Structures are given as structure tokens and as C-alpha cells.
Amino acid sequence: MTPSTIILVDDEDELRRSTAQTLDLAGFKVRDTASAERALDLLNPGFNGVVITDIRMPGMDGMTLMNRIRDIDVDIPVILITGHAEVQLAVKAMREGAYDFIEKPFNAQDLADRTARAIDHRRLVLENRILRAAAGKRDDIEARLPGRTQIMVDLRYQLRAVGGTDADVLIIGDTGSGKEVLARALHDISGRAERPFVAINCAALPETLIESELYGHEAGAFPGALRARYGKFEHARTGTILLDEIGSMPLELQAKLLRVIQERVITRLGSNEPVPLDARFIATSKVDLEAEVAAGRFRADLFYRLNVVTLRMPSLAQRRADVPLLFLQLVREASGRYRRDHVEVAPEVLVEVARRQWPGNVRELRNAADRFVLGLGLGGEQETLRDADGGRLADQVADFERSVIAGTLSAHRGNLKPVYEALGISRKTLYEKMQRYGLDKGTAPSE
Numbered sequence: 001m002t003p004s005t006i007i008l009v010d011d012e013d014e015l016r017r018s019t020a021q022t023l024d025l026a027g028f029k030v031r032d033t034a035s036a037e038r039a040l041d042l043l044n045p046g047f048n049g050v051v052i053t054d055i056r057m058p059g060m061d062g063m064t065l066m067n068r069i070r071d072i073d074v075d076i077p078v079i080l081i082t083g084h085a086e087v088q089l090a091v092k093a094m095r096e097g098a099y100d101f102i103e104k105p106f107n108a109q110d111l112a113d114r115t116a117r118a119i120d121h122r123r124l125v126l127e128n129r130i131l132r133a134a135a136g137k138r139d140d141i142e143a144r145l146p147g148r149t150q151i152m153v154d155l156r157y158q159l160r161a162v163g164g165t166d167a168d169v170l171i172i173g174d175t176g177s178g179k180e181v182l183a184r185a186l187h188d189i190s191g192r193a194e195r196p197f198v199a200i201n202c203a204a205l206p207e208t209l210i211e212s213e214l215y216g217h218e219a220g221a222f223p224g225a226l227r228a229r230y231g232k233f234e235h236a237r238t239g240t241i242l243l244d245e246i247g248s249m250p251l252e253l254q255a256k257l258l259r260v261i262q263e264r265v266i267t268r269l270g271s272n273e274p275v276p277l278d279a280r281f282i283a284t285s286k287v288d289l290e291a292e293v294a295a296g297r298f299r300a301d302l303f304y305r306l307n308v309v310t311l312r313m314p315s316l317a318q319r320r321a322d323v324p325l326l327f328l329q330l331v332r333e334a335s336g337r338y339r340r341d342h343v344e345v346a347p348e349v350l351v352e353v354a355r356r357q358w359p360g361n362v363r364e365l366r367n368a369a370d371r372f373v374l375g376l377g378l379g380g381e382q383e384t385l386r387d388a389d390g391g392r393l394a395d396q397v398a399d400f401e402r403s404v405i406a407g408t409l410s411a412h413r414g415n416l417k418p419v420y421e422a423l424g425i426s427r428k429t430l431y432e433k434m435q436r437y438g439l440d441k442g443t444a445p446s447e
């Protein structure tokens with residue numbers, strides 16, 4: 001990405017020059033101008049930078065400029081410079097979409113901090129855009145959350161239903177089942193798709209730093225806090241905040257979080273100034289939070305607040321019929337990642353994949369696909385088929401083979417060529433097997 005540029009707009013020459021110098025000394029690349037119209041000429045959608053403008057100017061004022069900038073690209077951060085008596089105006093501007101404001105006279109450090117934060121925010125927004133454009137994934141929920149079992153069909157339906165709303169969402173699911181993938185899909189189909197998606201792993205945050213990580217702090221808020229720092233919540237602003245493994249959050253922080261979710265404001269440590277927060281919260285949990293509430297480890301009020309919309313990411317054990325197809329998809333992805341040409345998956349391999357339990361869910365299946373593509377086998381259990389349940393091995397193999405072929409046929413909507421190619425068998429063999437198992441082109445996958 002090209003280096004960020006600050007466009008500074010102020011009609012007062014002296015103040016503009018000294019502000020430009022301050023920003024320059026802080027290491028920013030600055031272009032300054034006395035005219036709002038000129039500033040607009042410098043902007044385009046995808047502009048990598050930030051606009052800092054005085055609010056009072058003859059001709060086009062700062063508020064009008066901000067609105068014109070939002071017409072160009074709604075996510076370009078605009079920082080307004082206000083006079084002492086103009087705080088009301090600044091608050092109105094924040095409500096209308098200004099990123100931040102700074103009151104005159106301001107000190108150099110404060111200006112540099114606010115500018116740095118706005119630049120970080122802009123970078124996150126642009127990175128998100130690039131990622132999404134590259135993947136072309138905006139509406140492609142089925143490709144991201146594949147599966148033909150009813151439980152997955154229902155989940156995608158629920159996802160689309162809540163995607164367009166602003167409702168906070170709780171996602172429950174076993175380890176490795178794809179909760180974060182689901183959360184990102186939710187963000188990408190929401191009206192916040194272009195805004196930052198900030199994932200916070202609550203289990204990995206050190207307890208002593210958790211508050212300043214989330215809420216930020218002012219300089220001197222605690223020993224060692226030399227400079228002010230913006231927290232993760234402020235980084236997300238109008239985007240989505242993912243609270244991964246919310247059940248690991250200490251009880252006293254749960255109370256604070258509840259307040260943030262309800263009141264939609266945050267206050268940095270060491271500050272009295274509330275900052276508005278218009279983010280959507282998504283929380284995930286591996287464990288049943290109701291049981292945690294009963295055990296006194298999770299606050300009931302926070303649970304009820306989060307539990308308004310709950311999506312359940314099924315484990316692979318709950319959707320076994322999806323496993324072979326999912327494996328084929330993961331093999332295709334891994335082949336791309338490792339730059340291997342078309343890696344064939346023999347039917348015996350799919351049978352083995354379908355037979356296994358996969359307690360680590362998609363993560364474990366994905367690792368197996370990676371190993372397979374690299375020629376290392378599936379890993380994990382013994383590679384040979386075992387007569388696990390006491391049934392005749394040949395019958396079990398036949399059952400799995402039938403479900404694999406039925407699933408692949410259904411995935412390709414009865415189009416045979418991609419089916420025998422994906423399964424690594426000839427057209428003739430596919431016909432024979434379809435006949436043997438009583439399958440036709442329109443066969444639905446068997447559970």
C-alpha cells in the first residue's frame with residue numbers, strides 16, 4: 001500500500017503552516033491547502049489517508065467539506081479542528097460521521113496521536129476492501145460455509161436473515177468448527193462490510209492488560225503508560241468487534257463489557273471523556289454459556305444481552321454427510337496454497353475421511369487436507385481401514401462409498417464430468433458404481 005497522506009485544510013495561513021510542520025515532524029506526509037475545493041480535487045475513492053480540516057472557513061466550511069468527502073468515499077476519516085466554543089458543533093459533526101475532532105489550541109502529541117489512529121483506521125478499512133475484493137466473497141456464503149446437510153442449509157438461512165440487521169450475535173460451536181469463519185461471513189454481508197473487523201481473543205489477553213487493550217488509556221493512566229493508546233474497541237469504531245471465547249473473560253470485566261454494549265460508549269483508562277462506539281458485537285463460545293452462568297462463572301445479565309440472536313456452528317459429528325465434500329474443497333484450497341497441480345483424491349481416501357471422527361472439526365480436517373496434498377497421508381489415526389463397529393468391513397466401505405458418490409453428484413448437480421474427476425475415477429467406473437448403488441444424476445446426499 002502507498003504511504004498515507006494527510007490533507008490539511010485551513011484558511012488561516014499561520015496556523016496551517018505550524019500544524020503542517022507539527023505533522024511533518026511527527027513523520028507524516030502532509031499536503032496543505034487553504035481551500036476546501038482544492039482538497040476535494042486531491043481525493044478519490046480509496047484515497048489512502050486522512051483529512052484534517054478547520055471547521056470554520058469562508059466559502060465551503062469544514063462540515064460541508066466533510067459531507068462532500070463522504071460522497072466521494074464514506075470511510076475517509078475526517079478530523080475537524082474546532083475553536084473553544086464549538087464543542088456542540090463538533091459533537092454534531094461526530095454524529096454525522098466525522099472521525100474525530102481536536103480543540104484549539106492543541107498540543108503536538110495529541111494531534112499526532114489522533115492522526116495516527118485515523119490512519120490506522122483507514123488502513124484497516126482499505127485492507128479489508130482489498131481482501132474482500134480479492135476473494136470476491138461478498139455474497140458467496142455457500143462457498144465459505146459449504147455443506148448440504150439440513151443443519152448447514154438452516155444455518156446459512158439464519159446467517160442471511162441476521163446479516164443485514166445490526167443485532168449483536170452469539171456464536172456457539174465446538175473448537176475448530178468454523179465460528180470465526182462464520183463471524184467474518186456475518187461481517188461481510190452486513191452494512192459494515194467495508195469497515196474494520198477487529199477480532200479479540202479473550203482467552204489470549206493477559207489479565208493485567210486486558211482493559212487497556214480493549215478500552216485504551218491516556219498517558220500516565222498507570223505506571224508504564226507513557227503515551228496515550230487507543231484500544232481495540234476504538235479501532236473498530238463503526239465496524240464489527242469479534243469477542244472470541246467470551247467465556248474466558250474475567251467476571252469484573254464482563255460487567256464493564258455489558259455497560260459498553262448497552263450504552264455504546266467507551267471511556268479510556270485515566271479519562272473521563274466518553275467516546276461513542278457504534279460497533280456490532282459478535283461473541284463466540286465453545287462452551288454452553290448457560291451452564292457457565294449456572295456455575296457462577298459468567299454473568300447472567302451479559303448472557304441475556306448476548307443471547308438475543310444465537311447461531312450454532314455445527315460440529316462435523318453433527319454433519320457427517322458434509323465431510324467428504326468439505327475435504328475435497330479443502331484439498332482444492334491446499335493445492336492452490338502449496339502450488340500443487342490437481343491432486344487426485346482416491347475413493348479409498350474419501351472413505352477413510354468419511355469414517356473418521358474429526359473431534360478437532362474443520363481445523364483438523366483442514367490439517368489432514370494439507371498433509372494429504374503434501375503427500376504425507378492424512379496423519380492422525382492408523383491409515384488402514386478397521387472394522388470398528390463389528391459390522392462387515394465391506395458393507396461399511398460400500399455405505400461410505402455410496403454416500404461419497406451421492407454427495408459429489410449432488411454438489412455438481414448431476415453433472416458427471418466434475419464428479420468422476422473429483423473422485424479420481426473413470427467415467428465407466430462411476431456409471432458402474434452408480435448402478436450398483438442405485439444412484440442417478442439427481443441423487444440427494446444421504447445423511
Ligand SMILES: Nc1ncnc2c1ncn2[C@@H]1O[C@H](COP(=O)(O)OP(=O)(O)OP(=O)(O)O)[C@@H](O)[C@H]1O
Nearest residue numbers: 144145146174175176177178179180181362363366
Ligand atoms: N468452511 C471452511 N472452509 C475452509 N476452511 C475453514 C472452513 N471453516 C473453518 N475453516 C478453517 O478451520 C480452522 C478453524 O476455523 P475457525 O477458527 O473459524 O474455528 P473456531 O470455531 O473459531 O475455532 P476455535 O474454537 O478454536 O477458536 C481455520 O483454519 C479456518 O480457516
